[in-house]
Amino acid sequence: MPGGQAPGSGGLPRGExxxxxxxxxxxxxxxxxxxxFGPDQLRLVAFNCSTRKYGDRQMLHREGDAAxxxxxxxxxxxxxxxxxxxxxxxxxxxxxxxxxxxxxxxxPTERASxxxxxxxxxxxxxxxxxxxxxxxxxxxxAQSLHGRLSGRFGAFLGDLQKxxxxxxxxxxxxxxx
Numbered sequence: 001m002p003g004g005q006a007p008g009s010g011g012l013p014r015g016e017x018x019x020x021x022x023x024x025x026x027x028x029x030x031x032x033x034x035x036x037f038g039p040d041q042l043r044l045v046a047f048n049c050s051t052r053k054y055g056d057r058q059m060l061h062r063e064g065d066a067a068x069x070x071x072x073x074x075x076x077x078x079x080x081x082x083x084x085x086x087x088x089x090x091x092x093x094x095x096x097x098x099x100x101x102x103x104x105x106x107x108p109t110e111r112a113s114x115x116x117x118x119x120x121x122x123x124x125x126x127x128x129x130x131x132x133x134x135x136x137x138x139x140x141x142a143q144s145l146h147g148r149l150s151g152r153f154g155a156f157l158g159d160l161q162k163x164x165x166x167x168x169x170x171x172x173x174x175x176x177x
Contacts, residue, residue: 049127074121
């Protein structure tokens with residue numbers, strides 16, 4: 001398993017630099033989940049997240065693993081797949097700025113898929129405990145985040161209702177035949 005890399009600690013292959021604090025802040029600040037965070041809060045998260053380097057085809061996590069953090073792709077590509085019976089479902093690739101396990105920042109959950117590096121990549125790992133610490137210290141961020149997530153969830157439920165209505169209409173038509 002790869003270990004975390006402290007900013008500026010070196011030790012990465014091929015002369016690459018570890019992700020510095022300001023690069024982490026910039027990446028986090030560009031993500032919708034962190035849009036309510038100010039510079040100080042972003043620095044707090046960035047300082048407390050670890051940088052991990054993965055080599056080609058190295059597994060980041062497996063479907064069903066406990067998820068205690070979000071993983072943010074800093075560089076490279078991550079292949080995402082799920083096992084359904086004997087079939088492997090390809091859920092695509094996630095590149096720089098992509099997030100795996102966003103819900104793990106909010107609640108205890110399991111990884112919904114396998115994630116494997118496609119070539120060399122660097123990942124920022126943001127622990128749930130760090131995210132909760134910021135929300136505890138800055139309740140106005142928690143309140144704003146709650147409002148945004150509630151809106152997203154409401155929209156999702158509305159979309160589900162539309163799908164349900166379409167299926168109902170198909171059933172009334174005799175399966176659309």
